[in-house]
Structures are given as C-alpha cells and as structure tokens.
Amino acid sequence: MKKPQISLLFFLFLSFSVFSQSITESEKITRKYDKNTIIQKISLFDELEKIEKQKALELAQLKGWPEFIKEPDGTFKELMKVTPDGFPIYYSTMNVAAARSTRTNHLNTGGSLGLNLNGQGMIARVWDGGTVRRTHNLLSGRVTTVDDVSGTSYSNHATHVTGTVIASDASATAKGMAFQATARTFNWTNDESEALSEVLGGMLISNHSYGVPITNGTNILPSWYIGAYTEDARAWDEIAYLSPYYLPVKSAGNSGGDNNNSEPIAFGYDKLTGNKTAKNALIIANANDANVTNDGVLVSVSINGSSSQGPTDDRRIKPDITGNGTGVTSTTSTSNTSTGSLSGTSMSSPNVAGTLLLLQQYHNNLTNSFMKAATLKGLACHTADDAGAVGPDPRFGWGLLNAKFAAQTLANNGLNSWISEETLIQSATFTKTVVATGLDPLIASITWTDVPGEANNGDRPVNDPTPALVNDLDIRITKDGITYYPWRLQSNPALSATRNSDNNVDNVEIIKIDFPTPGEYEITVSHKGTLVSNQQDYSLVITGITSDFSLTSKSDDLILCDTEDAVFVFDYRQIGGGTTSFSAIGLPSGATATFSPSSRNSNGEVTMTISGLNNVIPVEYSIGINGDNGLETETRFKSFRLYSSNFSNITLIEPANGQNTVPTNTTLNWQSSENAETYNLQLSSSSDFSSLLVDVTTANTSFLVTGLSEETSYYWRVIPSNRCGVAPTSGLTVFNFETGRLTCGSVFTATDFSNATIGTTANSVATVPVEITGGLEIGQLTVSIDISHTYIQDMKIYLEGPASIGSPVITLFDEACSSNDDIVCTLDDSGLDFVCSATAPGISGVVKPLQSLVGLNNLIADGTWVLRVVDSWNGDGGSINGVTINICSIEVALSTSENILGSVKVYPNPSKGIINVNLGENLAGETTYMLYDIQGRIVMNKKSDTTMETLNVENVSNGVYILSIENGAAKTTQKIIINK
Numbered sequence: 007m008k009k010p011q012i013s014l015l016f017f018l019f020l021s022f023s024v025f026s027q028s029i030t031e032s033e034k035i036t037r038k039y040d041k042n043t044i045i046q047k048i049s050l051f052d053e054l055e056k057i058e059k060q061k062a063l064e065l066a067q068l069k070g071w072p073e074f075i076k077e078p079d080g081t082f083k084e085l086m087k088v089t090p091d092g093f094p095i096y097y098s099t100m101n102v103a104a105a106r107s108t109r110t111n112h113l114n115t116g117g118s119l120g121l122n123l124n125g126q127g128m129i130a131r132v133w134d135g136g137t138v139r140r141t142h143n144l145l146s147g148r149v150t151t152v153d154d155v156s157g158t159s160y161s162n163h164a165t166h167v168t169g170t171v172i173a174s175d176a177s178a179t180a181k182g183m184a185f186q187a188t189a190r191t192f193n194w195t196n197d198e199s200e201a202l203s204e205v206l207g208g209m210l211i212s213n214h215s216y217g218v219p220i221t222n223g224t225n226i227l228p229s230w231y232i233g234a235y236t237e238d239a240r241a242w243d244e245i246a247y248l249s250p251y252y253l254p255v256k257s258a259g260n261s262g263g264d265n266n267n268s269e270p271i272a273f274g275y276d277k278l279t280g281n282k283t284a285k286n287a288l289i290i291a292n293a294n295d296a297n298v299t300n301d302g303v304l305v306s307v308s309i310n311g312s313s314s315q316g317p318t319d320d321r322r323i324k325p326d327i328t329g330n331g332t333g334v335t336s337t338t339s340t341s342n343t344s345t346g347s348l349s350g351t352s353m354s355s356p357n358v359a360g361t362l363l364l365l366q367q368y369h370n371n372l373t374n375s376f377m378k379a380a381t382l383k384g385l386a387c388h389t390a391d392d393a394g395a396v397g398p399d400p401r402f403g404w405g406l407l408n409a410k411f412a413a414q415t416l417a418n419n420g421l422n423s424w425i426s427e428e429t430l431i432q433s434a435t436f437t438k439t440v441v442a443t444g445l446d447p448l449i450a451s452i453t454w455t456d457v458p459g460e461a462n463n464g465d466r467p468v469n470d471p472t473p474a475l476v477n478d479l480d481i482r483i484t485k486d487g488i489t490y491y492p493w494r495l496q497s498n499p500a501l502s503a504t505r506n507s508d509n510n511v512d513n514v515e516i517i518k519i520d521f522p523t524p525g526e527y528e529i530t531v532s533h534k535g536t537l538v539s540n541q542q543d544y545s546l547v548i549t550g551i552t553s554d555f556s557l558t559s560k561s562d563d564l565i566l567c568d569t570e571d572a573v574f575v576f577d578y579r580q581i582g583g584g585t586t587s588f589s590a591i592g593l594p595s596g597a598t599a600t601f602s603p604s605s606r607n608s609n610g611e612v613t614m615t616i617s618g619l620n621n622v623i624p625v626e627y628s629i630g631i632n633g634d635n636g637l638e639t640e641t642r643f644k645s646f647r648l649y650s651s652n653f654s655n656i657t658l659i660e661p662a663n664g665q666n667t668v669p670t671n672t673t674l675n676w677q678s679s680e681n682a683e684t685y686n687l688q689l690s691s692s693s694d695f696s697s698l699l700v701d702v703t704t705a706n707t708s709f710l711v712t713g714l715s716e717e718t719s720y721y722w723r724v725i726p727s728n729r730c731g732v733a734p735t736s737g738l739t740v741f742n743f744e745t746g747r748l749t750c751g752s753v754f755t756a757t758d759f760s761n762a763t764i765g766t767t768a769n770s771v772a773t774v775p776v777e778i779t780g781g782l783e784i785g786q787l788t789v790s791i792d793i794s795h796t797y798i799q800d801m802k803i804y805l806e807g808p809a810s811i812g813s814p815v816i817t818l819f820d821e822a823c824s825s826n827d828d829i830v831c832t833l834d835d836s837g838l839d840f841v842c843s844a845t846a847p848g849i850s851g852v853v854k855p856l857q858s859l860v861g862l863n864n865l866i867a868d869g870t871w872v873l874r875v876v877d878s879w880n881g882d883g884g885s886i887n888g889v890t891i892n893i894c895s896i897e898v899a900l901s902t903s904e905n906i907l908g909s910v911k912v913y914p915n916p917s918k919g920i921i922n923v924n925l926g927e928n929l930a931g932e933t934t935y936m937l938y939d940i941q942g943r944i945v946m947n948k949k950s951d952t953t954m955e956t957l958n959v960e961n962v963s964n965g966v967y968i969l970s971i972e973n974g975a976a977k978t979t980q981k982i983i984i985n986k
Contacts, residue, residue, distance in 0.1 A: 136161025420556025808869025
C-alpha cells in the first residue's frame with residue numbers, strides 16, 4: 007500500500023533579543039495573536055518584497071534609473087519597486103534644508119507629573135535608510151542593528167532618528183524622548199516582513215521616517231497614486247490588524263512645499279503617498295517649535311511649510327497628529343560624539359514614537375498591561391491640542407501631541423476620564439451615561455483597528471472617494487433631545503471640518519462639545535452594515551467628566567484550567583466620603599465570586615476571586631466587577647479563557663462515515679471545539695489504529711491528505727488537547743471511508759483562443775474556456791497550461807469552474823517568480839513545489855497550485871471552465887497558448903459494488919431546490935435520509951419506505967452538504983451542491 011503524503015505546516019520559531027522587556031510581557035502581548043497566519047504572512051511579504059525589488063532593478067537597467075540617489079541636502083533615496091503602470095517608487099529619507107513642544111518632558115524624570123518615565127525596560131523598533139551608529143556614546147550598548155550587526159557604513163539619518171527616540175540624557179540638547187529605552191533597528195528593505203517578525207516578539211511601536219515623495223526629480227507620481235489607498239497602505243493595515251497591540255508610526259512626508267500638479271483634490275493639499283494612507287498607522291506631520299508655558303499649556307504653534315498635507319482620496323483625516331520635527335538636535339554618524347540639527351517629518355515622527363513608548367510604559371505601570379494600538383492611537387488623537395483650523399484638518403490632523411494631557415487621562419481613568427477597550431457585536435449598541443463637569447469640553451472618541459480594505463492599483467478614477475473603511479462604527483452623544491456628531495472633513499479639504507453628521511470614512515471618531523451644560527449625557531456606539539467576523543474591537547476615551555470613585559485593573563486577562571480560580575486585583579480610588587460595595591456581572595452559571603474586601607470607603611486594592619470553575623463550560627468569559635456607592639455605579643471587565651481536562655467527542659464532518667467514493671486526495675474536516683487548543687489527527691487502514699498512516703497535531707480543523715490508495719478502507723479520528731490535558735482515545739468518534747476507483751484519461755482541451763492575448767497595459771485580462779461533458783464526478787483534476795509571457799511575476803492565474811457547481815475559483819499562481827519567462831506545466835495537488843528557472847520556461851513540470859484542487863472532488867464536471875490570467879502591470883504581455891483539463895472520475899470501489907446501495911442515484915446535483923433519490927429495485931423497509939451542512943449540523947431528517955423519494959431543499963441555503971442514506975445495515979453518502 008502506498009504511504010499517503012501529508013500536508014504539514016512547519017512553524018517558524020523565532021528568537022528575539024528583548025533586552026530588558028521580559029519574555030512574559032512579550033507573551034502577554036502576543037497571546038491572542040493568530041501566530042500561524044502571521045508566520046505565513048512573513049513568508050508572503052518577504053517573497054513579495056524581493057520580487058518587487060528585483061523587478062524595479064531590471065526595469066532600472068532598461069530605463070536608466072539609478073538605484074540610489076543622494077541629494078545635496080543629504081537626502082538619501084533608494085529604488086524599491088514600481089507602480090502597476092511602471093513608475094519608479096523611491097524610498098526617501100525625509101530631511102529638509104521636540105520634547106517641550108509635545109510636553110514629553112513632563113513625563114520624564116524631573117517633569118511636573120513626577121512620573122519618572124524614561125523608557126526603562128521598553129524597546130523601540132526603528133526602520134530607516136541604513137545602519138545606525140550603535141557605538142555612539144549616547145546610544146552605546148542599547149542599540150542592535152539587526153540587518154547589519156557588525157557593519158560600519160553608518161547612516162546619518164538613521165542615527166539621528168534613533169537618537170531622537172532613545173539618545174541618553176548625557177547630552178541635554180540631544181536627549182531622546184525615551185532616553186533609557188533600547189532599540190532594535192533595521193534598514194528599510196523588507197520592512198513589512200521584518201515588522202511581522204518583530205510583532206511575534208511583542209513589538210508595540212515602530213518608527214518609519216521615510217516614504218515616497220510626490221516627485222522624483224522632475225517626474226511627479228501618477229495622479230491615481232497620490233492620496234490613494236494603495237497596496238502598501240493595505241499591507242500595513244493587514245500587519246496592524248493581525249497584531250492588535252502594534253502601532254506603526256510613520257512620517258507624513260516633506261512634500262508640503264511642492265505643488266501637486268497631478269490633479270490634486272484641492273490646490274495645496276493631497277500629497278500623501280504609499281503607506282501614508284494606511285488606516286491603522288499613525289501618520290505624523292511636522293510643526294515648528296511650539297510656544298508652550300512651563301506648566302505645559304500650548305500658547306501657539308505653526309505647521310512647518312515642508313510638511314506634507316492630506317487628506318486621503320476618501321477624505322480621511324490624515325496626517326493623524328503633529329509632532330515637533332523642526333531644528334531637532336540628535337546623534338549623527340560622523341563620530342561617537344557628534345550631534346546635529348535636522349528638520350522634517352523624519353524628526354517629528356520619532357519625537358512622537360518615543361513619546362508614545364513612554365505612554366505605554368505608564369499604562370503598564372498603572373495596570374500591569376499594555377494598551378492595544380487602537381487605544382494608544384485614540385488617546386493620542388483625543389488629547390492632542392487643536393491647531394490650525396478649528397477641529398481636525400489635513401495639515402495638523404487632530405493637532406499637536408500633548409503627552410501631559412494623555413498621561414493625565416490615563417492617571418485619572420474612572421474619575422475625570424474614561425478609557426476602556428470594548429467589543430461591538432453585530433447589531434448591538436453600546437450605551438454609557440457620563441456626568442459632564444461643565445468646566446472643560448466634553449470629548450468622547452472611539453478608535454478601532456479596521457479590517458484591511460480593497461487596494462487601489464490604478465484601476466479607479468483619480469481621487470476616487472470610495473471609503474477604504476470596512477467596519478463602520480458610529481459614536482454619538484445625546485442630551486435633552488440634542489444629538490452631537492463626530493468631526494469629519496468635507497469633500498473640499500480647504501473647508502473647515504464639520505460635526506453635524508456621521509463619519510463613514512475614519513476609524514478615529516471624536517465628538518467635542520465645547521461648552522457642555524453640567525449633568526448627564528448618554529454616549530452610544532453602534533455600527534452600519536455587516537461587521538466582518540460579526541464583531542469589532544474598539545477603544546473608548548472620554549474626558550471632561552466626573553465620577554466619585556474609580557476601579558483600575560492591576561491584573562492581566564487569564565488563561566487557566568477549571569481546577570484553578572480566576573483572581574483579579576483592582577485599584578480602588580474615591581473622592582470624598584461614602585462606601586462602595588462590590589459585586590460581579592456576567593458570572594457564568596456554576597461559578598461564584600468573592601471580594602476582599604466586599605466594600606471600601608477609602609483608597610486601596612480590591613480582589614475579585616472567581617471559583618467553582620469545574621462546574622463551568624470551558625469557553626472565554628468576560629466578568630465585570632461592579633462598584634456601587636448608592637449614587638452611581640462603575641463596571642470594569644476582565645476576561646479569562648477556561649479549559650478543562652474533560653473532553654467531549656470531536657464532531658467529524660468529512661469524509662462522512664461510510665462514504666465510499668472518496669478520492670485519493672482528500673481533505674479531512676472536523677468541527678472545532680471550544681475546549682481544544684490543538685487536535686491530533688490520526689488516519690489508519692486498521693480499525694484499531696495499530697498502525698498510523700497520518701499522525702499529526704494541528705491547530706486547524708482540516709487537513710489535506712494526498713496519495714491514498716484506491717479501493718481501500720480507512721479509519722480516522724481526532725484527539726483534542728489543551729494545556730490541562732489530552733482526551734483519552736477510548737470512546738472517541740471514529741469514521742471510516744473507502745476510497746473509490748479512479749478512471750483516468752478524460753482529457754478536455756481548449757479550442758477557443760479568441761481572448762487569449764495578455765495585454766501590455768496594467769490590469770489586462772486574458773481568458774480561455776474549456777468545455778467539459780460526460781457527467782463525470784471528479785475524483786482528481788489536473789490542469790496543464792502553456793503561457794508565453796515575459797516577466798511571469800506580473801501574472802495572477804486562476805481556474806474558474808462552471809456556475810452549475812457554484813463557480814469555484816482556484817488560484818493557481820499569484821505573481822510567482824520574477825523576471826523568468828513563460829509557464830509550461832501541469833498543476834496537480836500531488837506535484838512538487840515549483841522552482842523558478844532562469845531559462846524559459848520559468849515554471850515547468852508537475853507542480854502544486856497555490857490553492858489546492860481537492861475542493862473540486864466529488865463535483866460533476868460538466869460545463870464551461872475558464873483559465874483566467876490577470877496582469878496588473880504595464881510593460882510586459884503575452885498569450886495563453888494551451889489549456890488542458892484532465893479528469894479522473896471517481897466510482898464506487900469494485901469491492902463494494904454489490905452493496906445494495908451501491909447503485910443509488912441522486913439528481914440533479916447541483917440542485918436548485920429539489921433532490922430526487924432512486925434507490926433501485928432491491929430494497930425493502932424504511933430508509934432514513936439525513937442532510938448535513940459542512941459544519942456537521944443536521945439540516946434535514948426524513949424517513950421513507952419508497953424506493954423513489956423527493957427531498958425538498960428550497961428552504962436550505964446555498965452551499966455544500968452531505969446526504970446520508972441508510973437502509974438497515976446498508977449506508978452510503980453523497981456530496982450535494984445546492985445552488986438556487
């Protein structure tokens with residue numbers, strides 16, 4: 007018997023030098039991250055970055071572009087990629103020709119708040135154009151140059167930027183914002199994949215003082231690119247979405263004095279490019295030195311004229327906030343003692359990044375946990391000093407960073423401010439009542455890390471206003487029948503922002519009531535449309551309010567076994583007299599909560615202990631501690647994830663038990679369990695599992711097995727496990743299935759090449775149809791293609807199935823290889839990983855497709871199949887020369903052909919609402935029909951004693967189902983497609 011091949015994901019284990027930030031803190035930050043997806047994305051981004059760079063260099067040779075440019079003012083540029091329409095993209099340092107302006111000095115040792123926040127134990131990450139002079143006296147021993155550990159060709163710009171974040175206080179003029187922090191620094195090549203790698207090490211904040219100017223010499227960027235939500239912006243949104251505690255801080259750019267003569271939204275605006283339009287990053291403008299009083303009150307500030315103006319094409323508020331980047335003194339690379347003064351958003355960005363690192367340090371000191379990136383970003387925007395036009399504007403964003411106000415908002419959380427991290431469920435509305443003091447503006451804001459949007463690749467109108475926002479949340483404040491709305495920019499960015507309607511483009515929404523009447527106001531948070539994943543985490547910040555007491559968590563969220571207690575400690579503070587009693591909200595059935603003490607009338611700690619968890623269903627719980635002093639209540643929530651060593655059987659889905667036409671390449675699917683962290687899948691040809699053909703542990707609920715033998719019985723089971731134990735094998739659900747008999751040689755070759763030409767302009771599409779007839783049930787499908795194309799990396803290649811089986815789309819290649827020419831190969835799940843050849847054809851032989859073809863198994867192949875090639879880039883073209891689809895049909899194994907259900911006929915399949923079943927002539931007695939959805943849930947159950955039966959599925963949703971047919975000891979299953 008052939009030994010089956012198994013599809014395994016080998017995990018990448020990364021080690022990090024975390025200096026003084028403990029491993030425990032890194033693990034806390036990344037505990038809920040989807041690490042498998044992040045690891046996969048690291049590889050994807052790394053490959054894409056290499057391809058983009060190689061293509062840019064090859065085009066540079068053809069067109070005479072330099073790879074590196076050094077301007078007379080010291081600005082350094084490097085060619086990194088090209089736009090889809092062939093324009094060179096240079097990363098550029100952002101020079102032209104800090105702490106007092108942004109009130110960072112009030113956080114440092116000796117500052118007015120007495121906080122002694124200098125970055126102790128914190129790690130900054132810095133990406134820039136070269137190697138930092140790590141031996142500099144003000145940096146020595148605290149900088150690791152990750153990309154160039156021992157190199158001595160230092161970058162002045164990178165050294166200056168890093169010094170702005172962490173240079174020691176040995177020099178009063180060059181002192182960094184977080185002058186006792188450490189730094190891990192990188193050159194800007196591969197910044198996306200490297201950022202994801204650092205995310206797994208608990209990265210909180212990074213600085214990126216480089217970008218794409220709107221002009222490269224005399225050439226202005228394409229009109230569509232400036233202000234657009236590009237692939238670069240989407241990539242950084244995806245990185246942030248995968249890592250909810252990570253906030254990328256990026257300079258806005260120094261194109262403020264350049265004219266955007268390429269169809270701007272309005273004259274003097276619309277100068278943000280590349281990743282500066284990302285929703286989830288914090289984009290920083292550059293202000294001149296601010297006039298600030300000794301106690302931190304802003305008197306006046308002006309924007310530096312070189313600072314790039316927003317907004318984005320969809321009129322989002324970008325830049326987000328402003329830092330001080332004019333005349334900043336910091337370390338330089340000339341010697342180990344040299345310093346220098348530079349100006350630009352390259353300097354304002356690290357001014358902000360270093361300051362935000364201190365705010366994370368402060369939050370950790372207060373609560374023993376770090377803020378999510380949305381909370382930190384929202385706090386920075388919420389507490390910024392309004393500057394420029396009233397309200398947000400495309401020059402200052404939300405205003406000048408005010409670190410003092412931000413720190414005070416953290417310190418007074420629950421008393422005269424409110425900060426919480428919430429989750430909005432589909433169709434739900436959050437409501438909170440607050441009491442405004444009437445002495446200060448009432449400001450309420452929500453911020454969320456949004457799902458990555460759909461990128462603009464130059465295939466839309468210039469200045470396309472289509473929102474990049476995916477999950478659209480709304481905040482409102484109401485009082486006495488009056489509704490207050492968030493700020494938003496107008497279509498013409500030269501006009502002042504409004505606050506008289508919902509904001510449907512920004513993922514930072516802020517409402518400000520300048521002169522509130524003292525008393526109660528109701529704050530609501532809701533959403534429009536359907537939320538991706540049916541929920542959205544968001545952060546709520548409120549200032550200008552008052553409360554008699556506060557509860558602040560001193561504990562992290564927990565993961566524990568049901569034999570343990572969940573213990574949470576809170577810091578209780580009160581103003582004036584009175585006694586506050588404590589109770590629990592959301593306590594799961596079977597658990598009990600005790601408090602020590604049960605009430606307080608003075609400042610101190612309160613411990614909430616949740617016990618009796620062995621009586622509780624193992625899922626994640628959010629438990630609130632509720633304080634009530636008779637006049638007001640306050641509730642703070644903590645969560646714990648519970649596991650048990652008592653396991654329920656895993657529901658096996660597919661192949662169904664007794665299925666007898668299973669292809670030799672098949673995916674095993676099972677239902678997820680809330681009590682499982684991993685699953686041990688075992689496959690054997692023996693019912694007692696005495697020998698195992700597959701024995702793999704995975705966190706997924708499906709697994710692809712290839713190379714099974716035909717006409718062979720197999721048995722499979724899934725053993726769940728978690729940190730508390732492993733399920734015993736006795737009593738586990740076991741399914742058996744029999745592989746069918748493959749009949750190969752049904753070959754269908756394309757004959758219509760009328761649309762087979764791949765154009766040389768961006769977003770060209772070529773298609774070739776293949777007609778399949780004969781009623782074949784797919785047991786294995788392969789596709790052979792012959793494509794002529796220079797630079798095959800330009801192409802995305804898809805196989806699209808007919809509408810009769812749900813129009814499945816399989817991605818065969820997604821911009822594979824790079825400058826290699828031509829593809830002549832066969833795509834087969836059992837093939838090898840493709841290797842890019844320097845000689846044509848660039849890809850050849852029998853190779854695996856990007857997405858598996860196994861999902862087509864057991865479907866009826868009849869209809870029109872299409873090979874589709876999409877070329878999103880200018881300059882190279884080609885043609886589809888040949889397409890052949892080879893089908894091995896699947897039939898019941900000969901060993902079971904005498905089974906009385908072996909000749910059952912189920913039709914039509916796919917069904918538009920009716921399924922007919924013909925059992926044949928040799929049956930008697932009752933037959934049971936059970937229709938399961940892909941999750942293993944029964945959606946229909948019917949009994950009948952006739953040999954011809956009609957099942958009405960008009961009320962069943964479109965999708966793939968398993969029909970189980972049982973008559974006495976005989977049983978068979980069929981895959982059913984419902985496509986009404």
